[in-house]
Amino acid sequence: MLALNANITLAQALNAPEAPQTVDASGKLQFYRFADVNVQVAGQIKDVLFAVGDAVQEGQLVMEISPAIRANQMDSNRAQMARLRAELADQQAQTDFAELQFKRQTQLKAQNATRDESVESSRMNLSSARARVDAINAQIQQLEATLKSDEESSRHKQVLAPLSGTVVAVNARPGQTVSIGQQGLPLMRIADLSQMTVQARVAEVDVTRLKRGMTANFQTPGYPGRTWSGKLRQVLLVPADGTAEQGKQTFYNVLFEVDNPEQELMSGMTAKVQFIIAQPKSALLSPAKPVAPVDAQ
Structure with a gap:
């Protein structure tokens, strides 16, 4: 019986799946495609037709301006x-x-x-x-x-949506005076939430192992136990802000997109990312046959 148990344990060990080779990183979700709404004429805001969370179509009227020119x-x-x-x-x-x-x-x-x-x-x-x-x-x-x-x-007294999406920020109010090229927050921001970008910070020692098109998986604290996947799009060639300074470790920003059809993922969410460097070959081994004990002569 000892020989039989030893062979079964060995077979189980040989058939245990190998872990994939990965590079771990932390990141943040951000909008993949968005546009800011600003005015092309100086004047006073007459009406703001949409609020945060509203869906708009490209070319739809979102704001009206009373031009300064009477x-x-x-x-x-x-x-x-x-x-x-x-x-x-x-x-x-x-x-x-x-x-x-x-x-x-x-x-x-x-x-x-x-x-x-x-x-x-x-x-x-x-x-x-x-x-x-x-x-x-x-x-x-x-x-x-x-x-x-x-x-x-x-x-230009009518301000139109530059793209189809969801209003994610409004900093305009009726009666507000506006000018062309004014500084500060955009009057309105519209984002396409059907796809999000993950921006991950990868250490210098690992970034050279990453290649465009490789699989990237991530989890976020807002949805425990769920995993999303995407394909690596770009490794930015300059160090991430605040790194590569004297005495600090160097990190690089790596970008990939993830589909978000239900709009569950939101900008600013934290992402725990794993880039899959190599998948193990599934070597399915047949179970070892137990060795029959030899009868004593």
């Missing part, structure tokens, strides 16, 4: 443009007349039928008329630029 100001600029164009037409007619006068005086001078003073006077009148035309044209160009800017501002 309608009466645009009307005033258009009226000024009409006056300038009428003034330009009148001045152009005066310039044409001045050109005729100058040509006539030039011809008379060639015939010695006019004085030098008259020729110079007509030349000056023509130069002055042309200068006034140039000045009016410059005013028209400047006003055209202003009108174009006003019209652009008027068109």
